[in-house]
């Protein structure tokens with residue numbers, strides 16, 4: 469079933485791996501995991517990793533010229549919407565493979581689309597594909613893929629198919645992933661970082677089952693951090709509260725007037741509202757880029773209505 473992917477990797481000696489902008493650990497873990505998988509199994513292939521960087525990107529990405537794309541295979545991971553792909557030169561490739569586990573429609577022009585929402589992480593999907601293809605793994609590959617899985621599942625809290633997921637995670641541990649080391653590198657934080665979270669936690673507003681955090685540009689005067697670390701990094705400070713069914717974090721970008729919205733819920737599907745505002749993601753974890761605080765208030769109202777419907781036994 470995945471032979472086509474293998475044939476493509478075999479056919480092309482030049483492969484460029486893309487993933488989504490503002491990478492999370494699943495995007496980076498998938499990208500680097502696949503990079504080392506191809507390197508481990510096809511020593512002579514030219515393989516590149518490209519994209520924007522942040523704290524999750526621990527190894528340098530490749531800075532490549534346009535001509536490298538000539539006659540190349542591009543593999544796009546953890547995203548299937550073209551404007552969310554980091555580095556839009558993927559269009560210059562000879563052929564494109566998309567591997568993703570999100571809920572979105574794929575608008576990237578290619579016949580090689582692998583989208584399966586029954587995987588909780590792209591890294592889980594990749595592991596399954598290349599395990600089935602009998603590729604050789606090593607501990608470096610396994611650690612990257614395992615890190616993608618534990619971050620996208622919130623340490624095995626949000627699982628689409630637990631039996632499949634634990635099986636695949638177990639496979640990665642057998643191949644050399646070290647969960648304790650990964651946990652320590654991802655979740656032990658500085659005192660400053662913990663104190664900062666306390667600040668954001670205290671700024672959440674709670675009303676009628678909804679938690680709302682709004683960060684305008686003044687936040688950067690208090691904390692000099694990137695937008696993503698606040699939007700994605702702080703949204704789940706409101707998770708795990710019995711009365712709160714949906715939690716929303718809105719953060720004005722440092723370098724534009726756009727407002728990045730991150731939305732989460734425990735049970736209620738919330739992705740349709742994100743899509744209505746041009747965003748997307750998963751059923752219970754999604755986001756959208758809003759143009760103004762007025763638009764933010766519109767989306768908050770939509771989520772209030774959704775909660776009302778839910779309360780009335782929808």
Ligand SMILES: [Mn+2]
Nearest residue numbers: 494546590620
């Ligand atoms: Mn993912």
